[in-house]
Amino acid sequence: MRLLSDKRFLLVLIASVLILAVQYAFASSESGSSGHGDGVLEILIALIVILLAAKIGGDLFERVHQPAVLGELVMGMIIGNLHLLGVDIFEPFKHDITLEILAELGVIILLFEVGLESTVREMMKVGLASFMVAMFGVVFPFFLGWGVALWFLPEASTLVHLFVGATLTATSVGITARVLKDIGKMRTREAKIILGAAVIDDILGLIILAVITGVISAAAAGSTDGISSAAILWIIGKAVLFILGAVVLGAYVLPHYFKLGLKMKVKGVLLSLSLLVCFLLAYIAGKVGLAPIVGAFAAGLILEEVHFKEYNMRGEYKIEDLLAPIAIFLVPIFFVRMGMLVDLTTFKQVEILGFAAVLTFAAIIGKQICSLAIFDKSINRLAIGLGMIPRGEVGLIFAGIGAKLVLDGQPVIDIGTYSAVVIMVIITTLVTPPALKHVMLREPKTGSAS
Numbered sequence: 001m002r003l004l005s006d007k008r009f010l011l012v013l014i015a016s017v018l019i020l021a022v023q024y025a026f027a028s029s030e031s032g033s034s035g036h037g038d039g040v041l042e043i044l045i046a047l048i049v050i051l052l053a054a055k056i057g058g059d060l061f062e063r064v065h066q067p068a069v070l071g072e073l074v075m076g077m078i079i080g081n082l083h084l085l086g087v088d089i090f091e092p093f094k095h096d097i098t099l100e101i102l103a104e105l106g107v108i109i110l111l112f113e114v115g116l117e118s119t120v121r122e123m124m125k126v127g128l129a130s131f132m133v134a135m136f137g138v139v140f141p142f143f144l145g146w147g148v149a150l151w152f153l154p155e156a157s158t159l160v161h162l163f164v165g166a167t168l169t170a171t172s173v174g175i176t177a178r179v180l181k182d183i184g185k186m187r188t189r190e191a192k193i194i195l196g197a198a199v200i201d202d203i204l205g206l207i208i209l210a211v212i213t214g215v216i217s218a219a220a221a222g223s224t225d226g227i228s229s230a231a232i233l234w235i236i237g238k239a240v241l242f243i244l245g246a247v248v249l250g251a252y253v254l255p256h257y258f259k260l261g262l263k264m265k266v267k268g269v270l271l272s273l274s275l276l277v278c279f280l281l282a283y284i285a286g287k288v289g290l291a292p293i294v295g296a297f298a299a300g301l302i303l304e305e306v307h308f309k310e311y312n313m314r315g316e317y318k319i320e321d322l323l324a325p326i327a328i329f330l331v332p333i334f335f336v337r338m339g340m341l342v343d344l345t346t347f348k349q350v351e352i353l354g355f356a357a358v359l360t361f362a363a364i365i366g367k368q369i370c371s372l373a374i375f376d377k378s379i380n381r382l383a384i385g386l387g388m389i390p391r392g393e394v395g396l397i398f399a400g401i402g403a404k405l406v407l408d409g410q411p412v413i414d415i416g417t418y419s420a421v422v423i424m425v426i427i428t429t430l431v432t433p434p435a436l437k438h439v440m441l442r443e444p445k446t447g448s449a450s
Contacts, residue, residue: 127186133371133373159215166398171198207239338399349416389435
């Protein structure tokens with residue numbers, strides 16, 4: 001009876017939101033212009049629809065043991081394509097600047113959280129095996145993606161082909177970590193290699209993204225031929241110098257910074273100081289020509305538990321717990337909005353589906369090659385390759401950035417390519433959990449606990 005009651009309550013809630021959306025659409029059509037107050041009301045109804053859709057989609061996918069992020073993405077795809085059924089009330093959501101800003105803040109917070117999951121010290125302890133797996137797992141998918149884009153987009157610029165290759169480089173560490181935790185394999189050698197390599201993958205992928213984004217931005221100001229090797233090396237240098245500068249900041253400045261904060265008696269000091277570091281590095285990254293998410297990730301990476309120890313001792317929550325409510329609000333906005341930008345009509349185009357299929361194959365094979373970097377026969381190399389497959393939120397972030405970059409008056413990632421990348425992300429994220437579980441549980445003796 002309680003389950004029935006819960007379902008009825010959910011149906012009533014959904015019906016209420018739909019009624020509000022219809023009223024919003026009707027009111028918008030009645031008035032040709034909106035005042036400041038009307039603009040706030042439009043954002044409020046958009047947030048109601050997006051957050052409700054995100055939670056429903058996330059819940060449905062988690063019930064079938066799939067990541068909630070896929071549910072958020074799929075719900076966004078449904079909302080964004082209701083116009084195909086004659087329902088146009090949600091179309092303004094796609095182009096609302098306020099929602100776009102909230103989504104960008106969401107992805108900054110997301111990368112900040114991802115960075116917090118590892119530290120510079122842990123990165124240095126993962127060993128040669130993780131580093132080699134990461135290198136193989138970046139280089140091969142990158143060139144495979146480049147080749148697939150060249151094959152299916154022969155008329156596009158080489159920079160477009162490079163960007164598509166970049167979308168295949170990173171690994172969604174969160175999805176693999178969750179699978180390993182669920183099956184009780186987090187302490188195996190395979191798990192340590194996979195998670196260490198996935199974090200290094202993210203860093204290398206973000207550096208590649210920074211370089212290609214910088215080259216595309218430079219090309220947008222002139223001709224591709226005008227980009228010298230020195231300019232490309234300078235972009236690479238900026239990315240490396242930024243990461244090294246962030247590490248130095250974390251080692252020598254942040255300890256004094258957080259000690260100074262201990263003298264403040266106001267509530268929320270730890271969260272505020274941590275967000276200041278995140279936003280400052282994201283801002284600096286953007287100003288020097290890198291993606292702001294590079295700065296957000298670097299901020300999370302350099303913030304270590306030792307910085308927060310005295311705050312926790314005096315009763316403040318851990319930074320991860322403090323960030324969680326902000327992420328719960330902002331991050332789903334990003335993924336639902338990314339889903340809204342997918343045009344389902346492109347799925348009926350055979351060439352787009354073919355592009356997506358080959359791109360997905362390249363994404364899977366590219367990560368399997370990384371297992372060749374493991375020479376120890378006692379390690380389950382197939383598990384290593386499978387654990388590196390999911391692109392998850394990282395692939396979507398790369399695609400979203402490409403959709404905003406403009407080259408020769410056209411988006412670097414057009415609507416068809418964007419749809420192909422989304423299909424690749426969905427498939428690689430769906431196939432990993434069952435495949436990894438099967439391989440890891442099939443050989444229970446493989447991998448020694450630490």
